[in-house]
Amino acid sequence: MSAVLITDGVSKRFGKVEALDGVGFSVDLAELFGVIGADGAGKSTLFRILATLLLPDAGRARVLGLDTVDSYRMIRTRIGYMPGRFSLYQDLTVEENLAFFATVYGTTIKENYELIRDMYVQLEPFRTRRAGQLSGGMKQKLALCCALVHRPELLLLDEPTTGVDAVSRLEFWQMLDRLRRLGITILVSTPYMDEASRCDRVAFMQEGRILAIDTPSGITGLFSKPLFAVRAAEKHHLVPVLRSYPHAASVYAFGSTVHYTDSRPSPDMGDVAAWLESNGIGGVGIERIKPGIEDTFMALMESMTSRREAADA
Amino acid sequence: MPEQVIHTDKLTKRFGTFTAVDGISFSVRPGEIFGFLGANGAGKTTAMKMLTGLLIPSGGLATVAGFDVYREPESIKRSIGYMSQRFSLYDDLTPRENIRFFGGIYGLASKELREKCDRMLERLDLKGVADTRLAALPLGWKQKLAFSVALLHEPKLVFLDEPTGGVDPVTRRRFWDLIYQAASGGVTVFVTTHYMDEAEYCDRVSIMVDGRIAALDSPEELKRRYDAETMNDVFISLARPARRSE
Incomplete structure:
Protein backbone atom coordinates (compact mmCIF):
# COMPACT_ATOMS: atom_id res chain seq x y z
CA MET A 1 0.00 0.00 0.00
CA THR A 215 -5.12 -0.07 15.33
CA PRO A 216 -7.77 0.55 18.01
CA SER A 217 -7.55 -3.08 19.16
CA GLY A 218 -3.75 -2.94 19.09
CA ILE A 219 -3.83 0.20 21.23
CA THR A 220 -5.97 -1.36 23.93
CA GLY A 221 -3.52 -4.29 23.95
CA LEU A 222 -0.96 -1.86 25.42
CA PHE A 223 -2.98 -1.74 28.64
CA SER A 224 -1.12 -4.27 30.76
CA LYS A 225 -2.87 -4.32 34.14
CA PRO A 226 -6.09 -6.08 35.11
CA LEU A 227 -8.88 -3.50 34.93
CA PHE A 228 -12.03 -3.51 37.05
CA ALA A 229 -15.32 -1.63 36.85
CA VAL A 230 -16.62 -0.73 40.29
CA ARG A 231 -20.20 0.39 40.84
CA ALA A 232 -21.96 1.56 43.96
CA ALA A 233 -25.29 3.02 44.99
CA GLU A 234 -23.63 6.28 46.06
CA LYS A 235 -21.54 7.68 43.24
CA HIS A 236 -20.38 11.00 44.70
CA HIS A 237 -18.14 9.43 47.32
CA LEU A 238 -17.06 6.30 45.48
CA VAL A 239 -14.07 7.92 43.74
CA PRO A 240 -12.46 9.55 46.80
CA VAL A 241 -13.00 6.48 49.01
CA LEU A 242 -11.62 4.12 46.38
CA ARG A 243 -8.62 6.41 45.91
CA SER A 244 -7.88 6.24 49.61
CA TYR A 245 -7.59 2.43 49.43
CA PRO A 246 -3.93 1.67 50.17
CA HIS A 247 -3.36 -0.51 47.08
CA ALA A 248 -5.20 1.66 44.57
CA ALA A 249 -3.10 2.43 41.48
CA SER A 250 -5.56 4.33 39.27
CA VAL A 251 -9.14 5.36 39.97
CA TYR A 252 -11.16 7.09 37.24
CA ALA A 253 -14.86 7.80 36.92
CA PHE A 254 -16.20 6.20 33.74
CA GLY A 255 -19.84 7.01 33.18
CA SER A 256 -21.91 5.02 35.63
CA THR A 257 -18.92 3.04 36.97
CA VAL A 258 -15.42 3.72 38.22
CA HIS A 259 -12.45 2.07 36.51
CA TYR A 260 -9.87 0.74 38.91
CA THR A 261 -6.40 -0.77 38.74
CA ASP A 262 -4.52 -2.17 41.71
CA SER A 263 -0.84 -1.78 42.57
CA ARG A 264 -0.45 -5.41 43.65
CA PRO A 265 0.53 -8.15 41.18
CA SER A 266 -2.64 -10.10 42.00
CA PRO A 267 -5.33 -7.75 43.27
CA ASP A 268 -7.62 -8.89 46.08
CA MET A 269 -10.91 -7.40 44.94
CA GLY A 270 -12.82 -8.92 47.84
CA ASP A 271 -10.69 -6.77 50.11
CA VAL A 272 -11.43 -3.71 47.94
CA ALA A 273 -15.18 -4.35 48.29
CA ALA A 274 -14.81 -4.79 52.05
CA TRP A 275 -12.87 -1.49 52.25
CA LEU A 276 -15.62 0.33 50.40
CA GLU A 277 -18.36 -1.12 52.57
CA SER A 278 -16.48 -0.36 55.80
CA ASN A 279 -16.24 3.25 54.55
CA GLY A 280 -19.96 3.59 54.10
CA ILE A 281 -20.27 2.82 50.38
CA GLY A 282 -23.26 0.52 49.82
CA GLY A 283 -24.41 -1.59 46.90
CA VAL A 284 -20.88 -2.36 45.68
CA GLY A 285 -20.39 -4.44 42.55
CA ILE A 286 -17.01 -5.20 40.95
CA GLU A 287 -16.28 -6.90 37.66
CA ARG A 288 -13.20 -7.45 35.53
CA ILE A 289 -13.49 -5.60 32.20
CA LYS A 290 -11.58 -5.15 28.96
CA PRO A 291 -9.78 -1.79 28.72
CA GLY A 292 -10.98 0.71 26.16
CA ILE A 293 -9.08 3.33 24.20
CA GLU A 294 -9.69 5.98 26.83
CA ASP A 295 -8.32 3.71 29.59
CA THR A 296 -5.22 3.08 27.52
CA PHE A 297 -4.68 6.72 26.66
CA MET A 298 -4.92 7.76 30.29
CA ALA A 299 -2.52 5.01 31.35
CA LEU A 300 0.00 6.12 28.69
CA MET A 301 -0.42 9.77 29.74
CA GLU A 302 0.14 8.94 33.38
CA SER A 303 3.20 6.80 32.75
CA MET A 304 4.72 9.54 30.62
CA THR A 305 4.01 12.17 33.27
CA SER A 306 5.49 10.05 36.07
CA ARG A 307 8.56 9.25 33.95
CA ARG A 308 9.10 12.96 33.37
CA GLU A 309 8.63 13.78 37.04
CA ALA A 310 11.16 11.08 37.91
CA ALA A 311 13.60 12.60 35.40
CA ASP A 312 13.04 16.09 36.81
CA ALA A 313 13.59 14.96 40.40
CA MET B 1 -39.64 21.07 51.33
CA PRO B 2 -36.68 23.40 50.77
CA GLU B 3 -37.07 26.08 48.17
CA GLN B 4 -35.99 25.12 44.66
CA VAL B 5 -32.82 26.82 43.45
CA ILE B 6 -34.22 27.05 39.93
CA HIS B 7 -37.88 26.81 39.12
CA THR B 8 -39.41 27.38 35.69
CA ASP B 9 -43.00 27.11 34.52
CA LYS B 10 -43.69 27.16 30.76
CA LEU B 11 -40.65 29.35 30.21
CA THR B 12 -40.62 30.48 26.58
CA LYS B 13 -38.46 32.57 24.27
CA ARG B 14 -39.46 33.56 20.77
CA PHE B 15 -37.30 35.33 18.20
CA GLY B 16 -39.72 36.61 15.60
CA THR B 17 -41.68 33.59 14.42
CA PHE B 18 -39.11 31.17 15.76
CA THR B 19 -39.71 29.64 19.21
CA ALA B 20 -36.25 28.87 20.56
CA VAL B 21 -37.45 27.72 23.98
CA ASP B 22 -40.95 26.31 23.94
CA GLY B 23 -42.57 26.26 27.38
CA ILE B 24 -40.06 24.41 29.54
CA SER B 25 -41.00 23.56 33.13
CA PHE B 26 -38.53 22.09 35.57
CA SER B 27 -36.94 22.56 38.99
CA VAL B 28 -33.44 22.17 40.31
CA ARG B 29 -33.01 21.16 43.94
CA PRO B 30 -30.47 22.65 46.33
CA GLY B 31 -27.07 20.87 46.25
CA GLU B 32 -27.94 18.94 43.13
CA ILE B 33 -25.68 18.40 40.09
CA PHE B 34 -28.10 19.03 37.25
CA GLY B 35 -27.06 18.11 33.70
CA PHE B 36 -28.66 20.25 31.00
CA LEU B 37 -28.23 18.37 27.73
CA GLY B 38 -29.44 18.87 24.22
CA ALA B 39 -28.35 18.82 20.61
CA ASN B 40 -26.73 21.91 19.08
CA GLY B 41 -29.59 24.30 18.42
CA ALA B 42 -32.08 22.63 20.75
CA GLY B 43 -32.43 25.85 22.75
CA LYS B 44 -29.99 25.23 25.62
CA THR B 45 -28.05 28.45 25.20
CA THR B 46 -31.21 30.55 25.01
CA ALA B 47 -32.59 28.84 28.11
CA MET B 48 -29.33 29.41 29.97
CA LYS B 49 -29.34 33.08 28.99
CA MET B 50 -32.81 33.50 30.49
CA LEU B 51 -31.80 31.67 33.67
CA THR B 52 -28.67 33.78 34.12
CA GLY B 53 -30.55 37.06 33.72
CA LEU B 54 -29.09 37.91 30.30
CA LEU B 55 -32.28 37.56 28.28
CA ILE B 56 -35.85 38.46 29.18
CA PRO B 57 -38.29 35.61 28.39
CA SER B 58 -41.24 35.99 26.02
CA GLY B 59 -43.50 34.07 28.36
CA GLY B 60 -43.79 31.76 31.32
CA LEU B 61 -42.27 32.05 34.77
CA ALA B 62 -38.85 31.44 36.25
CA THR B 63 -37.09 32.10 39.52
CA VAL B 64 -33.37 31.57 40.00
CA ALA B 65 -31.80 31.66 43.47
CA GLY B 66 -35.12 33.07 44.68
CA PHE B 67 -35.19 35.96 42.20
CA ASP B 68 -37.59 36.58 39.34
CA VAL B 69 -36.02 36.51 35.86
CA TYR B 70 -38.20 39.41 34.63
CA ARG B 71 -37.94 41.81 37.55
CA GLU B 72 -34.65 40.91 39.22
CA PRO B 73 -32.08 39.87 36.60
CA GLU B 74 -29.34 41.93 38.29
CA SER B 75 -29.92 40.17 41.61
CA ILE B 76 -29.68 36.85 39.78
CA LYS B 77 -26.34 37.80 38.24
CA ARG B 78 -24.97 38.71 41.67
CA SER B 79 -26.17 35.45 43.23
CA ILE B 80 -24.83 32.95 40.71
CA GLY B 81 -21.45 31.80 39.49
CA TYR B 82 -20.84 31.29 35.77
CA MET B 83 -18.10 29.59 33.84
CA SER B 84 -17.95 28.80 30.17
CA GLN B 85 -15.32 27.15 28.06
CA ARG B 86 -15.40 30.08 25.65
CA PHE B 87 -15.05 32.92 28.08
CA SER B 88 -13.81 32.55 31.56
CA LEU B 89 -10.65 34.42 32.44
CA TYR B 90 -8.35 37.00 30.87
CA ASP B 91 -5.37 35.40 29.18
CA ASP B 92 -3.33 38.60 29.44
CA LEU B 93 -3.73 38.81 33.20
CA THR B 94 -1.97 36.60 35.76
CA PRO B 95 -3.91 34.23 38.04
CA ARG B 96 -3.61 36.75 40.87
CA GLU B 97 -4.84 39.62 38.70
CA ASN B 98 -7.75 37.54 37.41
CA ILE B 99 -8.85 36.64 40.93
CA ARG B 100 -8.66 40.28 42.05
CA PHE B 101 -10.42 41.54 38.95
CA PHE B 102 -13.38 39.19 39.31
CA GLY B 103 -13.44 39.64 43.08
CA GLY B 104 -13.68 43.38 42.49
CA ILE B 105 -16.52 42.93 40.03
CA TYR B 106 -18.43 40.91 42.59
CA GLY B 107 -17.81 43.63 45.16
CA LEU B 108 -15.58 41.79 47.60
CA ALA B 109 -13.76 44.06 50.07
CA SER B 110 -10.07 44.36 49.31
CA LYS B 111 -8.81 42.84 52.57
CA GLU B 112 -11.16 39.88 52.24
CA LEU B 113 -10.18 39.52 48.62
CA ARG B 114 -6.45 39.49 49.35
CA GLU B 115 -6.90 36.70 51.88
CA LYS B 116 -9.17 34.74 49.57
CA CYS B 117 -6.75 35.16 46.71
CA ASP B 118 -3.83 33.76 48.70
CA ARG B 119 -5.89 30.87 50.01
CA MET B 120 -7.19 30.04 46.56
CA LEU B 121 -3.73 30.07 44.96
CA GLU B 122 -2.49 27.84 47.76
CA ARG B 123 -5.39 25.40 47.51
CA LEU B 124 -5.14 25.16 43.72
CA ASP B 125 -1.38 24.70 43.89
CA LEU B 126 -0.89 27.76 41.68
CA LYS B 127 1.34 29.82 44.00
CA GLY B 128 4.38 29.20 41.82
CA VAL B 129 2.65 30.72 38.78
CA ALA B 130 0.56 33.36 40.58
CA ASP B 131 2.29 36.12 38.61
CA THR B 132 2.68 34.35 35.28
CA ARG B 133 0.45 35.43 32.42
CA LEU B 134 -2.46 33.02 32.12
CA ALA B 135 -1.82 32.46 28.41
CA ALA B 136 1.32 30.49 29.32
CA LEU B 137 -0.50 28.01 31.60
CA PRO B 138 -1.89 24.60 30.64
CA LEU B 139 -5.62 24.50 29.93
CA GLY B 140 -6.29 22.21 32.89
CA TRP B 141 -4.84 24.78 35.30
CA LYS B 142 -6.81 27.60 33.73
CA GLN B 143 -9.99 25.59 34.11
CA LYS B 144 -9.59 24.86 37.78
CA LEU B 145 -8.78 28.52 38.33
CA ALA B 146 -11.83 29.59 36.29
CA PHE B 147 -14.05 27.30 38.31
CA SER B 148 -12.72 28.65 41.61
CA VAL B 149 -13.12 32.22 40.38
CA ALA B 150 -16.75 31.43 39.50
CA LEU B 151 -17.21 30.40 43.15
CA LEU B 152 -15.24 33.35 44.59
CA HIS B 153 -18.29 35.26 45.81
CA GLU B 154 -19.69 32.05 47.34
CA PRO B 155 -22.77 31.68 45.17
CA LYS B 156 -25.30 28.98 46.02
CA LEU B 157 -25.66 28.12 42.34
CA VAL B 158 -23.08 27.86 39.58
CA PHE B 159 -23.68 27.54 35.82
CA LEU B 160 -21.03 25.59 33.91
CA ASP B 161 -21.40 25.85 30.14
CA GLU B 162 -19.41 23.05 28.47
CA PRO B 163 -16.65 23.43 31.03
CA THR B 164 -14.63 20.45 29.79
CA GLY B 165 -14.73 20.92 26.01
CA GLY B 166 -11.55 19.83 24.23
CA VAL B 167 -9.77 18.73 27.39
CA ASP B 168 -7.83 15.48 27.82
CA PRO B 169 -9.55 12.63 29.67
CA VAL B 170 -7.47 12.92 32.83
CA THR B 171 -8.00 16.68 33.17
CA ARG B 172 -11.69 16.20 32.46
CA ARG B 173 -12.04 13.82 35.40
CA ARG B 174 -10.06 16.11 37.70
CA PHE B 175 -12.51 18.83 36.82
CA TRP B 176 -15.39 16.60 37.86
CA ASP B 177 -13.63 16.02 41.19
CA LEU B 178 -13.91 19.79 41.67
CA ILE B 179 -17.59 19.73 40.75
CA TYR B 180 -18.25 16.96 43.29
CA GLN B 181 -16.31 18.89 45.94
CA ALA B 182 -18.37 22.00 45.33
CA ALA B 183 -21.61 20.01 45.37
CA SER B 184 -20.72 18.28 48.62
CA GLY B 185 -20.15 21.77 50.05
CA GLY B 186 -23.77 22.57 49.22
CA VAL B 187 -23.33 24.42 45.91
CA THR B 188 -25.94 23.62 43.27
CA VAL B 189 -24.34 22.86 39.91
CA PHE B 190 -26.08 23.41 36.56
CA VAL B 191 -23.86 21.96 33.84
CA THR B 192 -23.97 21.45 30.07
CA THR B 193 -21.75 18.97 28.25
CA HIS B 194 -21.41 17.03 25.02
CA TYR B 195 -19.55 14.21 26.77
CA MET B 196 -22.24 11.68 27.50
CA ASP B 197 -20.16 9.86 30.11
CA GLU B 198 -20.31 13.12 32.07
CA ALA B 199 -24.09 12.99 31.94
CA GLU B 200 -23.78 9.87 34.10
CA TYR B 201 -22.00 11.90 36.80
CA CYS B 202 -25.04 14.15 37.27
CA ASP B 203 -27.76 13.54 39.86
CA ARG B 204 -30.44 14.38 37.30
CA VAL B 205 -30.32 15.14 33.62
CA SER B 206 -32.68 16.97 31.30
CA ILE B 207 -32.51 16.51 27.54
CA MET B 208 -33.80 19.32 25.34
CA VAL B 209 -35.10 18.55 21.86
CA ASP B 210 -36.51 21.26 19.58
CA GLY B 211 -36.98 23.80 22.37
CA ARG B 212 -38.72 21.41 24.78
CA ILE B 213 -37.55 19.18 27.58
CA ALA B 214 -37.98 15.71 26.11
CA ALA B 215 -36.88 13.85 29.25
CA LEU B 216 -35.80 14.66 32.78
CA ASP B 217 -34.69 12.15 35.40
CA SER B 218 -31.70 10.47 37.01
CA PRO B 219 -29.31 8.81 34.50
CA GLU B 220 -30.22 5.38 35.94
CA GLU B 221 -33.94 5.98 35.45
CA LEU B 222 -33.49 7.38 31.93
CA LYS B 223 -31.43 4.37 30.88
CA ARG B 224 -34.09 2.07 32.27
CA ARG B 225 -36.91 3.95 30.55
CA TYR B 226 -35.23 4.02 27.14
CA ASP B 227 -33.81 0.53 27.52
CA ALA B 228 -30.31 1.89 26.89
CA GLU B 229 -26.86 0.81 28.04
CA THR B 230 -25.44 4.31 28.26
CA MET B 231 -26.56 7.92 28.36
CA ASN B 232 -25.14 8.26 24.86
CA ASP B 233 -27.76 5.79 23.64
CA VAL B 234 -30.50 7.64 25.54
CA PHE B 235 -29.38 10.93 24.02
CA ILE B 236 -29.25 9.59 20.48
CA SER B 237 -32.65 7.93 20.66
CA LEU B 238 -34.19 11.21 21.90
CA ALA B 239 -32.28 13.77 19.85
CA ARG B 240 -32.00 11.94 16.54
CA PRO B 241 -35.59 12.50 15.41
CA ALA B 242 -35.23 16.26 16.11
CA ARG B 243 -36.94 18.32 13.44
CA ARG B 244 -34.91 21.44 13.57
CA SER B 245 -31.16 21.44 13.60
CA GLU B 246 -30.15 25.00 13.84
Missing part, protein backbone atom coordinates in the same frame (compact mmCIF):
# COMPACT_ATOMS: atom_id res chain seq x y z
CA SER A 2 1.32 3.45 -0.83
CA ALA A 3 1.71 6.12 1.80
CA VAL A 4 -0.26 9.30 1.15
CA LEU A 5 1.43 11.13 3.95
CA ILE A 6 4.86 10.61 5.52
CA THR A 7 6.59 12.65 8.20
CA ASP A 8 10.10 12.10 9.46
CA GLY A 9 11.54 13.82 12.52
CA VAL A 10 9.23 16.82 12.22
CA SER A 11 9.92 19.35 14.97
CA LYS A 12 8.58 22.81 15.67
CA ARG A 13 9.35 25.19 18.48
CA PHE A 14 7.53 28.38 19.49
CA GLY A 15 9.88 30.29 21.78
CA LYS A 16 10.42 28.02 24.75
CA VAL A 17 7.64 25.64 23.81
CA GLU A 18 8.57 22.50 21.91
CA ALA A 19 5.29 22.04 20.05
CA LEU A 20 6.48 19.08 17.99
CA ASP A 21 9.46 16.94 18.87
CA GLY A 22 10.57 14.55 16.14
CA VAL A 23 7.21 13.34 14.88
CA GLY A 24 7.41 10.47 12.39
CA PHE A 25 4.49 8.49 11.01
CA SER A 26 2.79 7.62 7.76
CA VAL A 27 -0.79 7.31 6.55
CA ASP A 28 -1.85 4.90 3.80
CA LEU A 29 -4.17 5.48 0.88
CA ALA A 30 -7.85 5.60 1.88
CA GLU A 31 -6.96 5.18 5.52
CA LEU A 32 -8.98 6.89 8.26
CA PHE A 33 -6.22 7.88 10.66
CA GLY A 34 -6.96 9.46 14.03
CA VAL A 35 -4.71 11.74 16.05
CA ILE A 36 -5.69 11.73 19.70
CA GLY A 37 -4.29 14.09 22.25
CA ALA A 38 -5.04 16.77 24.79
CA ASP A 39 -5.19 20.45 24.11
CA GLY A 40 -1.59 21.57 23.65
CA ALA A 41 -0.29 18.15 22.61
CA GLY A 42 0.83 19.56 19.26
CA LYS A 43 -2.00 18.26 17.07
CA SER A 44 -2.86 21.59 15.45
CA THR A 45 0.80 22.43 14.78
CA LEU A 46 1.17 19.07 13.05
CA PHE A 47 -1.93 19.71 10.93
CA ARG A 48 -0.70 23.19 9.95
CA ILE A 49 2.64 21.83 8.83
CA LEU A 50 0.92 19.14 6.76
CA ALA A 51 -1.41 21.76 5.28
CA THR A 52 1.73 23.75 4.24
CA LEU A 53 0.75 26.68 6.45
CA LEU A 54 3.72 26.38 8.78
CA LEU A 55 7.38 25.47 8.17
CA PRO A 56 8.93 22.75 10.34
CA ASP A 57 12.14 23.71 12.17
CA ALA A 58 13.55 20.26 11.47
CA GLY A 59 12.50 17.10 9.69
CA ARG A 60 10.47 16.63 6.54
CA ALA A 61 6.90 15.93 5.64
CA ARG A 62 5.68 14.57 2.31
CA VAL A 63 2.03 14.86 1.36
CA LEU A 64 0.78 13.03 -1.77
CA GLY A 65 4.42 12.40 -2.61
CA LEU A 66 5.30 16.09 -2.49
CA ASP A 67 7.49 17.94 -0.01
CA THR A 68 5.44 20.34 2.14
CA VAL A 69 8.12 23.05 1.90
CA ASP A 70 9.22 22.82 -1.75
CA SER A 71 5.88 21.93 -3.33
CA TYR A 72 3.39 23.70 -1.12
CA ARG A 73 1.46 25.22 -4.01
CA MET A 74 0.74 21.87 -5.62
CA ILE A 75 -0.20 20.28 -2.33
CA ARG A 76 -2.73 23.00 -1.55
CA THR A 77 -4.82 22.28 -4.63
CA ARG A 78 -5.05 18.59 -3.76
CA ILE A 79 -5.86 18.60 -0.05
CA GLY A 80 -8.87 19.73 1.97
CA TYR A 81 -8.13 21.33 5.34
CA MET A 82 -10.63 22.03 8.09
CA PRO A 83 -8.93 24.07 10.83
CA GLY A 84 -9.83 23.64 14.49
CA ARG A 85 -11.34 27.08 14.74
CA PHE A 86 -14.38 27.76 12.55
CA SER A 87 -12.87 29.74 9.71
CA LEU A 88 -15.50 30.18 7.07
CA TYR A 89 -16.81 33.64 6.32
CA GLN A 90 -19.37 34.41 9.01
CA ASP A 91 -20.90 37.23 6.97
CA LEU A 92 -21.44 35.11 3.86
CA THR A 93 -24.40 32.79 3.58
CA VAL A 94 -24.12 29.02 3.46
CA GLU A 95 -24.41 29.06 -0.31
CA GLU A 96 -21.98 31.96 -0.75
CA ASN A 97 -19.33 30.26 1.34
CA LEU A 98 -19.58 27.09 -0.68
CA ALA A 99 -19.55 28.96 -4.00
CA PHE A 100 -16.56 31.00 -2.82
CA PHE A 101 -14.47 27.93 -1.97
CA ALA A 102 -15.48 26.21 -5.20
CA THR A 103 -14.38 29.27 -7.20
CA VAL A 104 -11.07 29.58 -5.38
CA TYR A 105 -10.30 25.98 -6.32
CA GLY A 106 -11.45 26.54 -9.91
CA THR A 107 -14.47 24.28 -9.71
CA THR A 108 -18.22 24.50 -9.15
CA ILE A 109 -20.59 23.14 -6.51
CA LYS A 110 -22.20 20.99 -9.22
CA GLU A 111 -19.01 19.30 -10.36
CA ASN A 112 -18.46 17.29 -7.18
CA TYR A 113 -21.97 17.51 -5.82
CA GLU A 114 -22.34 13.78 -5.15
CA LEU A 115 -19.49 14.05 -2.62
CA ILE A 116 -21.26 16.62 -0.47
CA ARG A 117 -24.87 15.77 -1.27
CA ASP A 118 -25.67 13.96 1.99
CA MET A 119 -24.60 16.95 4.02
CA TYR A 120 -25.78 19.62 1.66
CA VAL A 121 -29.32 18.30 1.76
CA GLN A 122 -29.36 19.08 5.47
CA LEU A 123 -27.84 22.51 4.91
CA GLU A 124 -30.20 23.45 2.11
CA PRO A 125 -33.03 24.81 4.30
CA PHE A 126 -30.49 27.33 5.65
CA ARG A 127 -28.96 28.13 2.27
CA THR A 128 -29.51 31.87 2.63
CA ARG A 129 -28.55 32.07 6.30
CA ARG A 130 -25.24 33.65 7.26
CA ALA A 131 -22.66 31.09 8.37
CA GLY A 132 -22.15 32.95 11.64
CA GLN A 133 -25.81 32.28 12.54
CA LEU A 134 -25.61 28.48 12.19
CA SER A 135 -25.54 26.06 15.12
CA GLY A 136 -22.34 24.13 15.91
CA GLY A 137 -23.40 20.98 14.09
CA MET A 138 -24.41 22.86 10.95
CA LYS A 139 -21.22 24.95 10.92
CA GLN A 140 -19.22 21.79 11.04
CA LYS A 141 -21.14 20.25 8.15
CA LEU A 142 -20.69 23.40 6.07
CA ALA A 143 -16.96 23.49 6.85
CA LEU A 144 -16.61 19.88 5.70
CA CYS A 145 -18.53 20.67 2.49
CA CYS A 146 -16.18 23.59 1.81
CA ALA A 147 -13.14 21.38 2.42
CA LEU A 148 -14.54 18.76 0.01
CA VAL A 149 -15.83 20.94 -2.79
CA HIS A 150 -12.72 20.45 -4.97
CA ARG A 151 -12.62 16.68 -4.39
CA PRO A 152 -9.34 16.54 -2.47
CA GLU A 153 -7.29 13.34 -2.27
CA LEU A 154 -6.46 13.95 1.37
CA LEU A 155 -8.60 15.54 4.09
CA LEU A 156 -6.96 17.14 7.12
CA LEU A 157 -9.61 17.64 9.79
CA ASP A 158 -8.42 19.33 12.96
CA GLU A 159 -10.86 18.60 15.81
CA PRO A 160 -13.95 18.78 13.61
CA THR A 161 -16.28 17.51 16.34
CA THR A 162 -15.19 19.57 19.35
CA GLY A 163 -18.25 21.20 20.92
CA VAL A 164 -20.61 19.26 18.67
CA ASP A 165 -23.48 17.19 20.09
CA ALA A 166 -23.52 13.39 20.12
CA VAL A 167 -26.01 13.03 17.27
CA SER A 168 -24.12 15.36 14.92
CA ARG A 169 -20.88 13.61 15.86
CA LEU A 170 -22.36 10.25 14.94
CA GLU A 171 -23.55 11.57 11.57
CA PHE A 172 -20.20 13.22 10.94
CA TRP A 173 -18.32 9.97 11.47
CA GLN A 174 -20.74 8.07 9.22
CA MET A 175 -19.90 10.69 6.59
CA LEU A 176 -16.15 10.16 7.07
CA ASP A 177 -16.68 6.45 6.65
CA ARG A 178 -18.41 7.03 3.29
CA LEU A 179 -15.62 9.36 2.12
CA ARG A 180 -12.98 6.81 2.97
CA ARG A 181 -14.82 4.23 0.91
CA LEU A 182 -14.66 6.66 -2.01
CA GLY A 183 -10.88 6.49 -1.70
CA ILE A 184 -10.25 9.72 0.18
CA THR A 185 -7.51 9.52 2.81
CA ILE A 186 -8.46 11.19 6.07
CA LEU A 187 -6.31 12.46 8.93
CA VAL A 188 -8.55 13.59 11.78
CA SER A 189 -7.82 14.75 15.31
CA THR A 190 -10.28 14.49 18.17
CA PRO A 191 -10.47 14.80 21.94
CA TYR A 192 -13.34 12.24 22.02
CA MET A 193 -11.93 8.82 22.76
CA ASP A 194 -15.04 7.00 21.55
CA GLU A 195 -14.33 8.41 18.09
CA ALA A 196 -10.85 6.90 18.07
CA SER A 197 -12.37 3.44 17.87
CA ARG A 198 -13.91 4.35 14.49
CA CYS A 199 -10.46 4.93 12.93
CA ASP A 200 -8.36 2.37 11.05
CA ARG A 201 -5.32 3.44 13.05
CA VAL A 202 -4.74 5.88 15.86
CA ALA A 203 -1.75 7.93 17.02
CA PHE A 204 -1.65 9.15 20.63
CA MET A 205 0.11 12.49 21.00
CA GLN A 206 1.34 14.19 24.13
CA GLU A 207 3.75 17.10 24.55
CA GLY A 208 4.73 17.11 20.91
CA ARG A 209 5.51 13.42 20.69
CA ILE A 210 3.70 10.36 19.48
CA LEU A 211 3.29 7.92 22.36
CA ALA A 212 1.85 5.06 20.34
CA ILE A 213 0.49 4.23 16.89
CA ASP A 214 -1.68 1.20 16.30
